[in-house]
Amino acid sequence: MSKSLRLSEKWFRRGLWLVALVFASFLIGLGGTIVGDLPKVETPLALDNFLNQPAAQRLREQLRGERSAAEAADSALAQAQLQRSKARSETRAQRESFNNWLATRSVTQRSEQDPEVIARTRALDAQQRAEQAQQRAVEAQQQAALDARQAAAQTQKQLDSMETAARAKLNEEMRRVEMRVFLYRLALTLPLLVVAGWLFVKKRKGTYWPFVWGFIFFALFAFFVELVPYLPSYGGYVRYVVGIAVTALVGRYAILALNRYLERQKLAEALPDQERRKELSYDVALARLAKSVCPGCERPVDLKNEKIDFCPHCGIGLFDRCGACNTRKSAFAKFCHACGVGAGRAAAVATAPAAAVPVPPVPPIPS
Ligand SMILES: [Zn+2]
Numbered sequence: 602m603s604k605s606l607r608l609s610e611k612w613f614r615r616g617l618w619l620v621a622l623v624f625a626s627f628l629i630g631l632g633g634t635i636v637g638d639l640p641k642v643e644t645p646l647a648l649d650n651f652l653n654q655p656a657a658q659r660l661r662e663q664l665r666g667e668r669s670a671a672e673a674a675d676s677a678l679a680q681a682q683l684q685r686s687k688a689r690s691e692t693r694a695q696r697e698s699f700n701n702w703l704a705t706r707s708v709t710q711r712s713e714q715d716p717e718v719i720a721r722t723r724a725l726d727a728q729q730r731a732e733q734a735q736q737r738a739v740e741a742q743q744q745a746a747l748d749a750r751q752a753a754a755q756t757q758k759q760l761d762s763m764e765t766a767a768r769a770k771l772n773e774e775m776r777r778v779e780m781r782v783f784l785y786r787l788a789l790t791l792p793l794l795v796v797a798g799w800l801f802v803k804k805r806k807g808t809y810w811p812f813v814w815g816f817i818f819f820a821l822f823a824f825f826v827e828l829v830p831y832l833p834s835y836g837g838y839v840r841y842v843v844g845i846a847v848t849a850l851v852g853r854y855a856i857l858a859l860n861r862y863l864e865r866q867k868l869a870e871a872l873p874d875q876e877r878r879k880e881l882s883y884d885v886a887l888a889r890l891a892k893s894v895c896p897g898c899e900r901p902v903d904l905k906n907e908k909i910d911f912c913p914h915c916g917i918g919l920f921d922r923c924g925a926c927n928t929r930k931s932a933f934a935k936f937c938h939a940c941g942v943g944a945g946r947a948a949a950v951a952t953a954p955a956a957a958v959p960v961p962p963v964p965p966i967p968s
């Protein structure tokens with residue numbers, strides 16, 4: 602397709618490739634819109650769909666209750682601890698003041714103060730009892746907080762085991778959904794890919810090739826962007842197996858194509874020179890010559906060496922002499938560059954009897 606040497610034709614071809622790309626982009630846009638408008642085939646899954654709802658609800662309520670009980674017990678405990686420390690410092694202060702008073706009294710030895718000793722001793726006892734009561738209150742709150750926390754842990758454990766079972770079911774279901782989504786997408790993209798393959802094999806060189814290539818690009822995009830990311834993974838097995846299969850398929854096609862090309866080439870090289878010349882298109886021959894390869898066998902030849910008139914690899918004639926003016930010229934040129942006589946005409950002149958008058962140059966035949 603890129604063998605043409607005419608300048609305008611080259612640009613036309615580039616423009617047509619652009620047409621192919623634009624056509625593909627519109628097809629991709631249309632496909633995306635259609636897929637977007639399709640009703641959503643799957644509802645999103647949540648863990649709760651797989652739980653025993655009433656039981657889970659009850660456990661969650663219970664857990665909430667137990668947690669708030671633990672919190673309440675904690676704040677009550679903080680209060681009780683504060684009260685206890687107040688009572689302790691109160692007791693300490695009273696005991697110190699009483700001890701001081703007793704020390705004073707043992708110095709003065711005033712017996713009329715005995716009832717006060719008794720009263721103050723009683724007050725101190727009462728204070729100590731109050732402190733003990735605060736201590737008990739603290740212990741009770743500690744117990745309550747511990748109970749609530751342990752109950753919450755127990756409930757949490759039950760809930761966790763329920764959720765673990767549900768999560769296993771959820772994962773299983775998600776794998777099934779993944780597979781289903783993949784199959785939907787496969788059903789959409791596989792026919793496209795099959796049609797694209799058929800077009801590639803049969804129609805890629807036809808008149809409407811820009812549309813064919815546009816469709817092929819679209820199908821490839823659909824396959825690699827809309828399908829491949831949705832391949833179920835199964836720990837990577839599917840991806841790698843599909844990758845191996847696709848590579849094997851493409852590789853087989855390439856190997857067969859190479860063998861067919863070599864086969865064709867061998868047959869062509871076995872043909873007589875004139876036959877081979879007819880098989881070669883003018884533009885292809887010129888493009889190969891421009892790359893310094895033999896137009897017949899595509900092997901490199903030294904075209905600048907004036908002694909080389911034939912390909913040393915396949916024997917095809919590369920240079921000959923004009924039948925009219927005997928100038929050395931490319932054997933693939935349609936006209937002599939020195940006198941302008943057509944190559945076919947010149948051959949006729951060369952084989953004509955010597956007595957024949959030279960034929961005047963003929964106007965170029967449109968190729
Ligand atoms: Zn050759």
Ligand SMILES: [Zn+2]
Nearest residue numbers: 923926937940
């Ligand atoms: Zn000539």
